[in-house]
Amino acid sequence: MERQPRGLAGVTLPFIAPVHVMVLGVIVIPSLFVIWLSFQSSTFGQSARFVGWDNYVRVLSDPYFWRALLNTVLVIAAAVHIEMLIGLGMALLFSAGLPMRRLLLVVVLAPYAISEVTAVAMWRFLFDPDVGPVTAAIAWLGLPALDWTFVPAHGLILVGLLTIWLHLPFTFIILYAARLAVPKELYEAGRTDGASLWQLFRHVTLPMLAPAILIAMLFRYIFAFRLFSEVWLMTQGGPARTTEVVAVYLYLEAFRYNSFGSAAATAWIMVAISLLLATGYIWRLKKETSHAA
Amino acid sequence: MTSTLNRRRFLAAASAGASALAFGGRALAQEKTINALSHLVHQNVLTKGAAGDVIAPWREAQKAKISWTTLDSNPLQDRLFREASLNATEFNVGYVIDNRMTADVAKLFEPLDAMQKADPIEAFDDLAPGLVKAMTVKDKLVGIPVRHATQALFYNEALLKEAGIAAPPKTLEELVEQAKKLTFTSAAGTPVTGMVLASDLAVFPVMFARAFGGDFITLDFKLMPDREAMQKGLAVLADLLASKALPRSYATTRNDDMVTWMQQGRAAFCVLPFARYAQLNNADQSQFAGKIKAVAFPGSATVSGGAGMSAVVESWAMAIPANAKDKELAWSFIKAVSSKAVTLGMARNGNGPVRISTYADAGFAASQPLAAIESEVLAKARPAFPAFPEAVRAQSVFLEEVQLAVLGRKTPAEAVKAIAERVQPLLPA
Numbered sequence: 001m002e003r004q005p006r007g008l009a010g011v012t013l014p015f016i017a018p019v020h021v022m023v024l025g026v027i028v029i030p031s032l033f034v035i036w037l038s039f040q041s042s043t044f045g046q047s048a049r050f051v052g053w054d055n056y057v058r059v060l061s062d063p064y065f066w067r068a069l070l071n072t073v074l075v076i077a078a079a080v081h082i083e084m085l086i087g088l089g090m091a092l093l094f095s096a097g098l099p100m101r102r103l104l105l106v107v108v109l110a111p112y113a114i115s116e117v118t119a120v121a122m123w124r125f126l127f128d129p130d131v132g133p134v135t136a137a138i139a140w141l142g143l144p145a146l147d148w149t150f151v152p153a154h155g156l157i158l159v160g161l162l163t164i165w166l167h168l169p170f171t172f173i174i175l176y177a178a179r180l181a182v183p184k185e186l187y188e189a190g191r192t193d194g195a196s197l198w199q200l201f202r203h204v205t206l207p208m209l210a211p212a213i214l215i216a217m218l219f220r221y222i223f224a225f226r227l228f229s230e231v232w233l234m235t236q237g238g239p240a241r242t243t244e245v246v247a248v249y250l251y252l253e254a255f256r257y258n259s260f261g262s263a264a265a266t267a268w269i270m271v272a273i274s275l276l277l278a279t280g281y282i283w284r285l286k287k288e289t290s291h292a293a
Numbered sequence: 294m295t296s297t298l299n300r301r302r303f304l305a306a307a308s309a310g311a312s313a314l315a316f317g318g319r320a321l322a323q324e325k326t327i328n329a330l331s332h333l334v335h336q337n338v339l340t341k342g343a344a345g346d347v348i349a350p351w352r353e354a355q356k357a358k359i360s361w362t363t364l365d366s367n368p369l370q371d372r373l374f375r376e377a378s379l380n381a382t383e384f385n386v387g388y389v390i391d392n393r394m395t396a397d398v399a400k401l402f403e404p405l406d407a408m409q410k411a412d413p414i415e416a417f418d419d420l421a422p423g424l425v426k427a428m429t430v431k432d433k434l435v436g437i438p439v440r441h442a443t444q445a446l447f448y449n450e451a452l453l454k455e456a457g458i459a460a461p462p463k464t465l466e467e468l469v470e471q472a473k474k475l476t477f478t479s480a481a482g483t484p485v486t487g488m489v490l491a492s493d494l495a496v497f498p499v500m501f502a503r504a505f506g507g508d509f510i511t512l513d514f515k516l517m518p519d520r521e522a523m524q525k526g527l528a529v530l531a532d533l534l535a536s537k538a539l540p541r542s543y544a545t546t547r548n549d550d551m552v553t554w555m556q557q558g559r560a561a562f563c564v565l566p567f568a569r570y571a572q573l574n575n576a577d578q579s580q581f582a583g584k585i586k587a588v589a590f591p592g593s594a595t596v597s598g599g600a601g602m603s604a605v606v607e608s609w610a611m612a613i614p615a616n617a618k619d620k621e622l623a624w625s626f627i628k629a630v631s632s633k634a635v636t637l638g639m640a641r642n643g644n645g646p647v648r649i650s651t652y653a654d655a656g657f658a659a660s661q662p663l664a665a666i667e668s669e670v671l672a673k674a675r676p677a678f679p680a681f682p683e684a685v686r687a688q689s690v691f692l693e694e695v696q697l698a699v700l701g702r703k704t705p706a707e708a709v710k711a712i713a714e715r716v717q718p719l720l721p722a
Binding site for chain 1: 367368371374375377378395396397398399400401484492493540541542543544545559682683685686689693694696697700702
């Protein structure tokens, strides 16, 4: 006799329940705990004490938080857009056909396989102001020195360059995959109609890659907002906290000063700001997908 | 033959695995284990070096093994306090820095007075009283000192000789003069900087302030009792940087960088604990093995008795988390580590000994060229600042202002004024 379906709950729930439990345990409950913590005054050896919005007020009225936020926005805005331009250029170059394409793909993707700690150690050596080979090469070429240990703006530039180097493969691979998915017929039709290379790019490539570009930028904005290792290992936010970013600010509050309430408030402010930054892209993405539908 | 995974087989395999783990765990539990949370240096001085594995006799007597979890100082303190805040922890012994043992943190650790009374540590009075006092919070002993790091002025004798300098400096003014003279390219073609200092610890600027009779926070919580002395100390550092006798990368220089620079002959002077002597002169790592020596950090000639300034000392202690298991075994371990013999052995392995008698040991004094100087400096040394809830934040504020002054973005007077305004509210009422 054929079994009757037992309904969605009876059949599906046992299969999806582990995922739900995991999401609940790893994301939802800790998030709720952090919300609760953000309204408490809490440190080692003391019971948590409800302080209302004090932690949020304290963080938002701290000039170091705003400086860290400005540094974060500057670095990620520059890094994400430069990554996008380079990633797009490389995707077009690879799709146009390159000799030794597979080998070059490995080379381009390699930074993504390197741990951030290793990468920063490597870059610290390469850009060492006294004995770094890149510093020496810059001097030999007669270019202005990257005085990253002394000038805060140079420190942020180096952090930005390192971020781009580390995360370019992510942007590149998304755009390259999207470019390969564009039907060749569209280009053939364009060429038949006498379109120039620029016109093909402007009217075929770009519109077809737009959703992928938006997704890559959205993810990179959200990931980049958590920028930490590059700054912490390169400059530790110095000199004198001038290259600090928001994640470093949070780390200091939580793990250096053991001020868990204000660290939790900082974390939720970070979530709110990164969602705000992403809103434009999400809106545009929704518009793109609804048009496509 | 093919095998398929069905629900019964999965459950059977899972049950078998769980049983194996449970019985395996019981078998393993028959051997006693001390889980120690420490810095790598604490493990190394107990188990490696000229004196060898000095804790082996205790392990054999107790039929116990030691499982070490080692971290860098700040992450170590964070992990230890976090573990001690839980309902229970697997760690039996944790290593704590003196300026982190605040009244709130002390609540997380087992008071040791009763254990000391019932089963006392050998010659307890021989432990440096100042270090024991730092671990006594509200009249309760919460940690047993195990290591001190007293700051010394290290110099590269070969570079001094090359620059025509016959002896290390006796005053701060001589130090500045020599550091400037030693900012040159050595015969080997290495660009040498007079002095290298890390910028992430209060220790270094405090040493310069003390050279003029000043201080950062005294043990009775007076903030910069002599502001002019602090200004003078910062002015000297700023002058060293301006004259390139301190590297331009000062703001990103860390402790380990100082060691590397000295070992490579890239710096002529640095300030590090005496206990770093062996590492700086390690033939496997250092290009100047045997040539890096140390003296007491010199005071300013402008201060009467300047040569007798108080160096900065930082100490570590062993503590038992209040939520730890097998506290008896933990105390047994602490007792063994604190014994005269093990303290001496650790000292021979490169530890700063916390027992006064260790320095009196003829064999130790003969084997350690710095023992006599270290003992003399230790007698007058005191911490950079005492323990209080906002001590770490106060140190960060201090370092930020020091960096601004040294890099020339603020005058020393402006930096000192800012330190006073920003640190005062962080001090205990």
